[in-house]
Amino acid sequence: MKVLEKAPAKINLSLDVLGKREDGYHEVRMVMATIDLADRVECESLPEDKIVIRTTAPYVPEDNRNFAYQAAKIIKERYSIRTGVEISIDKQIPVAAGLAGGSSDAAATIRALNRLWKIGMTYESMLDIAKKVGSDVAFCIKGGTALATGRGEKISPLPPLPQCWIVLVKPDVSVSTAQIYREWDDQPALHPDVDAMIAAIMHGDFQAICHLLGNTLEAVTMKKVDEIARIKAHMRRIGAEGILMSGSGPTVFALTQRETRMQRLLNGMKGYCPQVFAVRLCRSAELLSKYE
Numbered sequence: 001m002k003v004l005e006k007a008p009a010k011i012n013l014s015l016d017v018l019g020k021r022e023d024g025y026h027e028v029r030m031v032m033a034t035i036d037l038a039d040r041v042e043c044e045s046l047p048e049d050k051i052v053i054r055t056t057a058p059y060v061p062e063d064n065r066n067f068a069y070q071a072a073k074i075i076k077e078r079y080s081i082r083t084g085v086e087i088s089i090d091k092q093i094p095v096a097a098g099l100a101g102g103s104s105d106a107a108a109t110i111r112a113l114n115r116l117w118k119i120g121m122t123y124e125s126m127l128d129i130a131k132k133v134g135s136d137v138a139f140c141i142k143g144g145t146a147l148a149t150g151r152g153e154k155i156s157p158l159p160p161l162p163q164c165w166i167v168l169v170k171p172d173v174s175v176s177t178a179q180i181y182r183e184w185d186d187q188p189a190l191h192p193d194v195d196a197m198i199a200a201i202m203h204g205d206f207q208a209i210c211h212l213l214g215n216t217l218e219a220v221t222m223k224k225v226d227e228i229a230r231i232k233a234h235m236r237r238i239g240a241e242g243i244l245m246s247g248s249g250p251t252v253f254a255l256t257q258r259e260t261r262m263q264r265l266l267n268g269m270k271g272y273c274p275q276v277f278a279v280r281l282c283r284s285a286e287l288l289s290k291y292e
């Protein structure tokens, strides 16, 4: 038997870090949204008791370092599953890009194995497994728009954003999330107004959402990756309502509600950077409707 799940990427509309915790992680407050740029995760039963990972991307590990493997292992142990699974990941989300590709694959694996092995997990049980794999995995279980707090694993849903286009530009470099958080500790930080962003989302005020976009990690990554400032400036020249780096970067996104502007951004940025995408938002119910 085979089960297929979509694993969509996220962007951070507002990302604040409140400080470093005793466990080494950072306390965050961030508003996240799921976008329609997605990997596809297929789980197929194996009679033997093993977990096999296959991916289409050259630099993604196919062993126990893969977040999908880690999620499957926890589920097998917790629910005493004695058969195996082959997990095939069709990667469309750029890797190490600030878009939570690996985290979303892990979340999709949790949803898929719940169906494949007919476990009947609650949303809370899924969250409990998710946070053992990584901080962003919990948000990716349901997706949509949400406030994430703690180290990112405490999720409070928010209303959907007004529909818009998201143009993503991924510079040809990768950054380490751990290193960006470490360097954040050593430099003065700007703090975006997360509460004002939440209010703008509550009011469905697209212009205010664009105006309030902010990410305290952006300045840290910009110091290491010169291209981010160049991409932002170029996008600003072409025209976008709001522009920001996602997560720990280096992907930059621009929001616009106008299709002509989206086309202009897409065409203008394509000659500038190898990886450019224009996508829509993705609603949470599309991911977890089977459990609600």
Ligand SMILES: C[C@](O)(CO)[C@H](O)COP(=O)(O)OP(=O)(O)OC[C@H]1O[C@@H](n2ccc(N)nc2=O)[C@H](O)[C@@H]1O
Pocket (backbone or CB within 6 Å): 012, 015, 024, 025, 026, 027, 028, 030, 098, 100, 103, 133, 134, 135, 136, 137, 150, 151, 152, 177, 178, 179, 181, 247, 248
């Ligand atoms: C930057 C974001 O992508 C924003 O959504 C997330 O905060 C990162 O989430 P993630 O990639 O799932 O992070 P994890 O895999 O849990 O942690 C990777 C590393 O990032 C650092 N880390 C992560 C999350 C957090 N709240 N504080 C941290 O300091 C830790 O050094 C950790 O070892």
Ligand SMILES: Nc1ncnc2c1ncn2[C@@H]1O[C@H](COP(=O)(O)OP(=O)(O)OP(=O)(O)O)[C@@H](O)[C@H]1O
Pocket (backbone or CB within 6 Å): 059, 060, 061, 065, 066, 067, 068, 089, 094, 095, 096, 097, 098, 099, 100, 101, 102, 103, 105, 106, 136, 177, 247, 248, 249
């Ligand atoms: N299924 C997976 N897909 C992609 N990378 C994975 C996967 N499993 C493990 N990894 C490892 O995780 C690292 C980070 O990949 P990922 O694409 O999730 O980063 P990211 O988009 O920056 O994540 P985040 O926004 O959550 O910080 C990769 O370099 C890779 O070694």
